[in-house]
Amino acid sequence: MLTSVGTEWRYPALVPSVWSTQQWTSALSEWRAPLFNATMIALLSVTAALALSLFMLEAQARSSVSTARIATFLYLPLLVPQVVFISGIAVLAERALLPPSLTLVAAGHFLFVLPYVYLTLQGGYARFDTRWLMLARTLGASNTVCFWRIRLPLLSTQLVTAVMLGLAISLSLYLPTQILGAGRIPTLTTEAIALVSSGNRSTIGTWALLQSALPTLCFMLALVLPRLIWSRRKGML
Amino acid sequence: MNTGLELQDVSLSVGSRQLLSLSCTIAPGEVMTVMGASGTGKSTLLAFIAGFLGDAFTAEGKISLEGKALNQVPAEQRRIGLLFQDALLFPHLSVADNLKFGLVRTAGESRKDREDRVEQALEAISLGGFGERDPASLSGGQQSRISLMRLLLSEPQAILLDEPFSNLDMQLRGEIRALTFDSIRAANIPALLVTHDLADAQAAGGKILAL
Numbered sequence: 001m002l003t004s005v006g007t008e009w010r011y012p013a014l015v016p017s018v019w020s021t022q023q024w025t026s027a028l029s030e031w032r033a034p035l036f037n038a039t040m041i042a043l044l045s046v047t048a049a050l051a052l053s054l055f056m057l058e059a060q061a062r063s064s065v066s067t068a069r070i071a072t073f074l075y076l077p078l079l080v081p082q083v084v085f086i087s088g089i090a091v092l093a094e095r096a097l098l099p100p101s102l103t104l105v106a107a108g109h110f111l112f113v114l115p116y117v118y119l120t121l122q123g124g125y126a127r128f129d130t131r132w133l134m135l136a137r138t139l140g141a142s143n144t145v146c147f148w149r150i151r152l153p154l155l156s157t158q159l160v161t162a163v164m165l166g167l168a169i170s171l172s173l174y175l176p177t178q179i180l181g182a183g184r185i186p187t188l189t190t191e192a193i194a195l196v197s198s199g200n201r202s203t204i205g206t207w208a209l210l211q212s213a214l215p216t217l218c219f220m221l222a223l224v225l226p227r228l229i230w231s232r233r234k235g236m237l
Numbered sequence: 238m239n240t241g242l243e244l245q246d247v248s249l250s251v252g253s254r255q256l257l258s259l260s261c262t263i264a265p266g267e268v269m270t271v272m273g274a275s276g277t278g279k280s281t282l283l284a285f286i287a288g289f290l291g292d293a294f295t296a297e298g299k300i301s302l303e304g305k306a307l308n309q310v311p312a313e314q315r316r317i318g319l320l321f322q323d324a325l326l327f328p329h330l331s332v333a334d335n336l337k338f339g340l341v342r343t344a345g346e347s348r349k350d351r352e353d354r355v356e357q358a359l360e361a362i363s364l365g366g367f368g369e370r371d372p373a374s375l376s377g378g379q380q381s382r383i384s385l386m387r388l389l390l391s392e393p394q395a396i397l398l399d400e401p402f403s404n405l406d407m408q409l410r411g412e413i414r415a416l417t418f419d420s421i422r423a424a425n426i427p428a429l430l431v432t433h434d435l436a437d438a439q440a441a442g443g444k445i446l447a448l
Contacts, residue, residue, distance in 0.1 A: 131321055134289050137312040138319045139339030139391045149338075153329040235328030235373035 004205035038187035042170035045109035049117040100182035108176040124158035157226040164222035168215035242427040247298030263427035268441035273448030279431040288312030318393030324380035326372035333368030339391030396428040
């Protein structure tokens with residue numbers, strides 16, 4: 001934080017001797033595209049991961065068909081070393097003649113975000129009291145109505161956690177962004193890491209702060225949002 | 238015209254172990270009681286009738302309500318209501334929205350008419366003006382009454398009671414029990430009560446079946 005506004009900061013001094021906001025103004029002019037890319041990639045990958053996780057869990061809950069086996073494949077990206085896994089994906093994408101693009105990066109992020117989103121929601125599904133659904137069904141609600149009007153609202157806290165966790169992870173991913181985007185899709189994280197080698201401490205400070213701000217915001221929202229939404233429904237907290 | 242709820246040669250089993258087998262007819266307005274220790278398949282029987290039997294169970298026999306076979310009908314179309322041990326008011330909905338959840342729509346009824354009906358229902362259980370309240374802010378007795386009213390507003394043609402009074406203290410228990418049985422008689426629909434409390438069974442006043 002301090003390094004980002006100090007231009008001269010010699011050893012014994014507790015605070016920088018020369019202050020400047022120049023790093024911030026120059027960073028602000030350069031951060032728009034990385035911020036936009038990072039946000040778009042995070043939103044796309046998390047939306048897809050959320051949809052697939054809910055689909056799998058709902059299918060499993062409604063029938064005896066077990067998707068647990070398929071689910072173990074979801075953890076593959078976490079078990080295999082990232083460099084190897086991502087390079088493999090990049091080679092595949094190239095074979096399929098998919099040029100590096102924001103969508104391709106988002107697809108890569110999706111693979112890494114999915115296990116976390118799935119795990120978070122799986123806990124919620126496992127603890128879900130099925131009497132709520134039985135009750136709703138006997139009150140005349142179909143499975144679909146139950147999903148939208150009972151299941152999702154009652155799982156709202158886990159949904160918010162899953163989304164925020166997913167966004168925070170996507171925003172912090174470096175290798176998938178760099179390799180699948182062929183370095184052409186700058187995000188806050190890739191820029192911050194690229195600048196580490198610049199040796200300019202105040203630049204590094206500025207970008208490190210920018211890079212960590214969004215994930216921090218996500219985690220804060222995960223804590224605060226459910227309380228805001230359900231401030232008038234004590235049974236939900 | 239209404240022949241009640243009929244169970245013909247119903248037999249439930251887990252794997253090769255048979256849980257229970259029975260045949261019975263519950264007349265409209267009657268509350269029949271099934272008693273038995275836990276593990277005798279009481280709840281499984283209710284799940285079978287309501288349409289929620291798990292894959293672990295095998296069931297034989299025919300369920301019919303007012304002469305119509307129900308076995309192949311999905312749970313939401315059976316018009317069989319459930320009352321559990323807990324009031325289970327949906328915690329994310331207001332009291333009025335809980336009541337509206339199962340409210341049967343009548344043709345040509347406006348939104349205002351529906352709201353009036355909900356308010357009248359609340360007044361009938363002496364909770365007029367409670368519509369906007371958070372269910373979590375209500376006492377256990379109030380929650381039980383709303384739960385029963387929500388069930389009645391869905392106009393079920395039969396009711397299944399799964400130990401609905403066992404979580405209430407003695408004083409409330411008598412009150413809620415009387416209200417429940419009176420409502421069932423007034424609606425003139427068959428009901429099946431599962432309990433391990435003889436006092437509940439006697440208060441129900443119908444046939445008692447011990448498992």
